[in-house]
Amino acid sequence: MIDFEMSEDMKGMRDMINQVAEGTMRPISRQYDEEEHTDPVDWQKMMWDVSKGTSVFGGGPQDKKERSGNGSSKPSERNVGATVTIEELSWGDAGLYLSIPNPGLGGAAVSAAGTPDQKKRFLERFGSGEPKWAAMAITEPGFGSDSAAVATTAVRDGDHWVLNGTKIFCTSGHRALEKSEGFVVVWATVDKSAGRAGIKAFVVDHGTPGVTVTKVEDKLGIRCSDTAAIVLEDARIPLDNVLGDPEVKGPDKKGFKGAMATFDATRPAVAASAIGIGRAAVDFVRDELAKAGVEIHYDRPVMKQSALERDFMEMEANLQAARLLTWRAAWMMDRGMQNNLEASMCKSKAGLAVTQVTQKAVEILGPLGYSRKILLEKWMRDAKINDIFEGTQQINLLIVARRILDYSSKELN
Numbered sequence: 001m002i003d004f005e006m007s008e009d010m011k012g013m014r015d016m017i018n019q020v021a022e023g024t025m026r027p028i029s030r031q032y033d034e035e036e037h038t039d040p041v042d043w044q045k046m047m048w049d050v051s052k053g054t055s056v057f058g059g060g061p062q063d064k065k066e067r068s069g070n071g072s073s074k075p076s077e078r079n080v081g082a083t084v085t086i087e088e089l090s091w092g093d094a095g096l097y098l099s100i101p102n103p104g105l106g107g108a109a110v111s112a113a114g115t116p117d118q119k120k121r122f123l124e125r126f127g128s129g130e131p132k133w134a135a136m137a138i139t140e141p142g143f144g145s146d147s148a149a150v151a152t153t154a155v156r157d158g159d160h161w162v163l164n165g166t167k168i169f170c171t172s173g174h175r176a177l178e179k180s181e182g183f184v185v186v187w188a189t190v191d192k193s194a195g196r197a198g199i200k201a202f203v204v205d206h207g208t209p210g211v212t213v214t215k216v217e218d219k220l221g222i223r224c225s226d227t228a229a230i231v232l233e234d235a236r237i238p239l240d241n242v243l244g245d246p247e248v249k250g251p252d253k254k255g256f257k258g259a260m261a262t263f264d265a266t267r268p269a270v271a272a273s274a275i276g277i278g279r280a281a282v283d284f285v286r287d288e289l290a291k292a293g294v295e296i297h298y299d300r301p302v303m304k305q306s307a308l309e310r311d312f313m314e315m316e317a318n319l320q321a322a323r324l325l326t327w328r329a330a331w332m333m334d335r336g337m338q339n340n341l342e343a344s345m346c347k348s349k350a351g352l353a354v355t356q357v358t359q360k361a362v363e364i365l366g367p368l369g370y371s372r373k374i375l376l377e378k379w380m381r382d383a384k385i386n387d388i389f390e391g392t393q394q395i396n397l398l399i400v401a402r403r404i405l406d407y408s409s410k411e412l413n
Contacts, residue, residue, distance in 0.1 A: 010080075051102065079334045106183055108136070188202055285315075
């Protein structure tokens with residue numbers, strides 16, 4: 001069974017990261033929300049030097065037990081630890097958290113579907129040198145949630161793949177390709193007639209001829225995070241830059257399914273970020289209510305509680321429920337257990353909860369909540385993306401239904 005008590009080491013880590021969030025992120029939060037396309041260079045360099053490019057998405061599924069310092073065998077806590085870390089960083093500022101130099105979504109894809117050689121080749125670069133980013137490019141102008149509708153093509157030409165297509169809404173795409181020695185994992189089809197079986201993930205390195213960042217989006221929230229559009233025109237990449245099995249026929253354990261497994265690791269991370277934003281709003285409202293002399297009576301029967309008290313307790317309960325689902329999904333990853341159901345459950349719950357919680361927080365504080373004098377309205381704007389990226393609310397609920405009812409995508413769509 002999952003243990004809901006944090007270890008002392010994890011508590012210490014959480015408290016340390018909270019200090020970083022409060023001391024270095026909150027003071028510059030408004031500035032980089034308003035200066036959307038300005039990089040917080042000093043802060044990024046500080047985080048790079050501290051983390052050495054460690055992924056903020058955890059380590060992915062565990063196949064083996066890891067040894068603790070005293071020689072006893074125990075499961076890793078790295079994925080649960082990652083959710084705690086991400087919650088605290090997003091409590092500080094979600095946009096700044098997403099701008100931290102690290103392997104990111106691209107690294108998560110390599111970890112999920114890459115060979116040992118590919119993991120070494122693409123991920124070891126994040127342990128040294130200047131700040132770097134990696135990204136993942138799935139969405140196209142012609143589709144959003146239906147990843148099987150990929151139109152970008154990859155054609156083999158001798159010892160290379162030639163990629164053509166357009167990708168949009170690529171988180172950290174600009175920083176990965178044009179501001180660092182990073183890479184983007186591009187989903188493309190090698191055989192359109194084969195459907196999902198023909199879709200593969202390809203690592204496209206920075207500096208690859210034919211790859212152009214054509215736009216960096218202006219956004220509602222998480223404005224410090226860059227979101228890019230990328231065009232590939234006869235972009236040639238090495239043959240061994242395809243993740244997993246390049247063949248369409250035969251077992252495809254690490255092709256489309258392997259790339260999709262990326263989301264089992266990243267959806268709990270998105271959920272944790274949503275919880276951090278929601279907790280920031282709840283903490284602020286609690287403090288403001290206390291300043292106004294309003295007390296929340298947790299021990300009163302429901303019929304004796306005010307509407308304000310009930311609303312506030314519901315906000316807290318929704319976040320706690322989302323957190324427990326998120327920890328569960330991460331805990332399963334740490335034990336090498338399949339968690340695609342739990343990953344979608346926590347993502348859908350957290351995305352909905354943070355949207356409702358931040359909107360209610362603005363409502364409770366009225367004009368103050370709507371004012372740009374404080375960060376609450378920003379948190380409401382930052383919150384919404386968590387209900388959209390890494391699979392929309394509707395898509396994740398559809399996945400949950402398929403897993404519970406044991407239906408295929410053809411049977412329930």
